[in-house]
Amino acid sequence: MRFTLKQLHYFVAAGDLNSVTKAAEALHVSQPSISSAILHLEEVTGLQLFVRHHAQGLSLTPSGQQFIRKAKQLLTEADGLAHYAKSLSDDVVGSINVAGFLTFSPILIPGLLKRFLSEYPAVKVNCEEMHQKDIIQGLTNGKFELALTYDLELPSDFEFHPLIELPPFAILGADHPLADRSEVSLKDLAEHPMILLDWPMSREYFFSLFLSQGLEPNYAYKVQSIEMMRGLVGNGFGYSLGNTPIAKMQAQDGSPLRQVPLKENLRPMRMGVARLADLRLTRVAEAFIATVEEQTRELSESVFAGGR
Amino acid sequence: MRFTLKQLHYFVAAGDLNSVTKAAEALHVSQPSISSAILHLEEVTGLQLFVRHHAQGLSLTPSGQQFIRKAKQLLTEADGLAHYAKSLSDDVVGSINVAGFLTFSPILIPGLLKRFLSEYPAVKVNCEEMHQKDIIQGLTNGKFELALTYDLELPSDFEFHPLIELPPFAILGADHPLADRSEVSLKDLAEHPMILLDWPMSREYFFSLFLSQGLEPNYAYKVQSIEMMRGLVGNGFGYSLGNTPIAKMQAQDGSPLRQVPLKENLRPMRMGVARLADLRLTRVAEAFIATVEEQTRELSESVFAGGR
DNA sequence: GCCAGGCATTTGAAAAACTGATGCAGATGG
DNA sequence: CCATCTGCATCAGTTTTTCAAATGCCTGGC
Numbered sequence: 247m248r249f250t251l252k253q254l255h256y257f258v259a260a261g262d263l264n265s266v267t268k269a270a271e272a273l274h275v276s277q278p279s280i281s282s283a284i285l286h287l288e289e290v291t292g293l294q295l296f297v298r299h300h301a302q303g304l305s306l307t308p309s310g311q312q313f314i315r316k317a318k319q320l321l322t323e324a325d326g327l328a329h330y331a332k333s334l335s336d337d338v339v340g341s342i343n344v345a346g347f348l349t350f351s352p353i354l355i356p357g358l359l360k361r362f363l364s365e366y367p368a369v370k371v372n373c374e375e376m377h378q379k380d381i382i383q384g385l386t387n388g389k390f391e392l393a394l395t396y397d398l399e400l401p402s403d404f405e406f407h408p409l410i411e412l413p414p415f416a417i418l419g420a421d422h423p424l425a426d427r428s429e430v431s432l433k434d435l436a437e438h439p440m441i442l443l444d445w446p447m448s449r450e451y452f453f454s455l456f457l458s459q460g461l462e463p464n465y466a467y468k469v470q471s472i473e474m475m476r477g478l479v480g481n482g483f484g485y486s487l488g489n490t491p492i493a494k495m496q497a498q499d500g501s502p503l504r505q506v507p508l509k510e511n512l513r514p515m516r517m518g519v520a521r522l523a524d525l526r527l528t529r530v531a532e533a534f535i536a537t538v539e540e541q542t543r544e545l546s547e548s549v550f551a552g553g554r
Numbered sequence: 555m556r557f558t559l560k561q562l563h564y565f566v567a568a569g570d571l572n573s574v575t576k577a578a579e580a581l582h583v584s585q586p587s588i589s590s591a592i593l594h595l596e597e598v599t600g601l602q603l604f605v606r607h608h609a610q611g612l613s614l615t616p617s618g619q620q621f622i623r624k625a626k627q628l629l630t631e632a633d634g635l636a637h638y639a640k641s642l643s644d645d646v647v648g649s650i651n652v653a654g655f656l657t658f659s660p661i662l663i664p665g666l667l668k669r670f671l672s673e674y675p676a677v678k679v680n681c682e683e684m685h686q687k688d689i690i691q692g693l694t695n696g697k698f699e700l701a702l703t704y705d706l707e708l709p710s711d712f713e714f715h716p717l718i719e720l721p722p723f724a725i726l727g728a729d730h731p732l733a734d735r736s737e738v739s740l741k742d743l744a745e746h747p748m749i750l751l752d753w754p755m756s757r758e759y760f761f762s763l764f765l766s767q768g769l770e771p772n773y774a775y776k777v778q779s780i781e782m783m784r785g786l787v788g789n790g791f792g793y794s795l796g797n798t799p800i801a802k803m804q805a806q807d808g809s810p811l812r813q814v815p816l817k818e819n820l821r822p823m824r825m826g827v828a829r830l831a832d833l834r835l836t837r838v839a840e841a842f843i844a845t846v847e848e849q850t851r852e853l854s855e856s857v858f859a860g861g862r
Numbered sequence: 863g864c865c866a867g868g869c870a871t872t873t874g875a876a877a878a879a880c881t882g883a884t885g886c887a888g889a890t891g892g
Numbered sequence: 893c894c895a896t897c898t899g900c901a902t903c904a905g906t907t908t909t910t911c912a913a914a915t916g917c918c919t920g921g922c
Contacts, residue, residue, distance in 0.1 A: 248636050249636070250558055250559060250560075251558060251559055252558075252879095265899080265900095266899075266900060266901095267898090267899060267900080275879095275880075275881090276880060276881045276882075277881090277899085277900075277901095278879095278880075278881070278882090278900090278901080278902080278903095279879070279880055279881080280900095281900065281901060281902090282879080282880090282901090282902095283879095285901085290636075290639075291636075291639035291640065291642075291643060292639070292640065292643035292644070293639055293642055293643045293836075294833060294834045296696075297694075297695075297696045297830055297832065297833055298832075298899090298900065298901090299694070299695075299888085299889095299899090299900095300886090300887050300888035300889070300898085300899075300900080301887075301888050301889045301890085301897075301898040301899055301900085302888085302889070302898070302899075303898090303899070303900085304899090304900075305695040305696040306696050307696045307699065307833060308649070308650065308651045308696065308697075308698070308699045308836075309642055309643070309648075309699075309836055310696070311696075312642060312648050312649060313638075313639055313642065316634075316635050316638055317635065319631075320628075320631055320632055320635050323627075323628055323631055324628055326624075327624050327625065327628050328556050328557070328598075328599075330621075330624055331598075331599035331600070331601055331621055331624075332599065332600065334599075334601055334617055334620060334621065335599060335600035335601045335617070336600070340617075340620050341616070341620060342616065343616045386605075386607070387605075387607075387613040388604075388605045388613040388614050388615045388616065388618070388619075389616075390616070391615065391616045391617075522605055524605065524606075525602060525605055525615060526602045528601075528616075528617055560910095573868080573869095574868075574869060574870090575867085575868060575869080583911075583912085584911060584912040584913075585868085585869075585870095585912085586869090586870080586871080586872095586911075586912065586913090587910075587911060587912075588869095589869065589870060589871090590870090590871095590910085590911090593870085606868090606869065606870090607868090607869095607919085608867090608868075608869080608917090608918050608919040608920080609866080609867050609868055609869085609918070609919040609920055609921095610867075610868070610919080610920075611867095611868070611869085612868090612869075
């Protein structure tokens, strides 16, 4: 870099006051400091910035006048950057990047966004839904500061703020032999063909539920999407398991579905806010977490109550 | 100032490369230099700019991403300022402020501007016409870098580049008793009433002409403008003197005028380019002077030949 | 479990910035 | 016209900042 902001600052002061001495007084530095800053700028720009009047200060040359205008502009922008940074750290402004786990994002996030933006309209919220694996990676490399997800295989340097517990339940087609029960046991289900939502970390969780009961599931199909799973279940190809209740259980082709609680006391999935432990929260993130808490409290009394 | 351009530069490099070490290599500085620049920025902004991944570099936090965008912008603008200054000193760009003496500015400057701008359309030329006194003051305090004027009472720290010599001539109304002569002497004129163009420094010049011949003029009217002088002369109130011939000698009310050379060998007025001696010329100024020379050469064969 | 990679910290040296004093040249005032 | 004053540049010495090599420390890979 050819010059420093400080030199520009000194130069501008001298140019405005037409005096090195006055600029020095105004900025509370010594007169040689101003003088040398100007000399340095004249050196590196190759411009003669001032004409010196003996015993009566100095005045800008035409070149100096052109230069000082741009210099002031740059200083203003530097100041703007400082203020921008300050407000990023002190105020609820700017943007926030959030990741959401695929299953409950469509239920949780739209209402959440609505609530958050009505309170903080100046904030730009970027949301992405993804698998747990991508969430962990995105949080790790700083792509997101927060993630709404399950505490599923979170690395030790993550912090998790739990919001709600979602016990697993069975998803059954209306024609399934077990569909009319008020609750079913994993033991009963294990014999039937199961539709597995074949997502990294999710599949291990479901498998672990059976394992904890000494059982083994009977995978009929492995699918990559919730909708596909519901379609197969709704059409009688098997049952499935889930943690995220939705308002109206129905496949996309209209086949009715049932959500039936499981008899065993199984490890529930804990949904909450995950983030890197050593990433200090911004004001925006704090505000967002507060809003998530409100939104979740509300949902836990309506949609999310459906699984229990 | 809270931060330096250098710190921003180091930070941006680290952010782009996701590595302190790589940034240090790229910028040919040591790794601690980068590291401390980042630490300082995090300190003064209050933002956490990076998440550190042990043994595998670092990545920008969302705050860091917002900050780096603006930081890059500022650096680009700082670069722009450096280039702007460089081109101001090296190229014929930017603007130039020129003063012109009142009498011949309307004759010289329009054509001059046309010629100059056709060659250097990127330059903004600011022209002002004024008295010698204001010209000297404007040059002294750097308002103009050049002035087209007479070498009339120029201070010793001025430099004057003469372009053309303009001997004084008499301006007479068509009905004036001396109007039909091919030349008149000051001695003849001195008896008649004279219309004085009462400008600072100009009046002293005209008076000195008489003084050099042991004469004294007979002031009938003192006026503040060329046009007023011509009007009075054209309507028979007296004669006047001038140095700047114009193409068609006529007052604004249509009264015809005559320009009659003076018999005596009087000190001519030297017209040229004046400037502060210790103000280094910019490229624009150099180019402008060259154009003035061309333009004057051309005019000296047409309009400016009229006085002799 | 050892090695390598990579950032932070330490330490000492070099460079830069700063200051008070001085010099110098023109302006000011009687 | 001379003495004084003003205000920028320069100098010398000190403080501050910058820089880099070495070191430490923690993690990931083999």
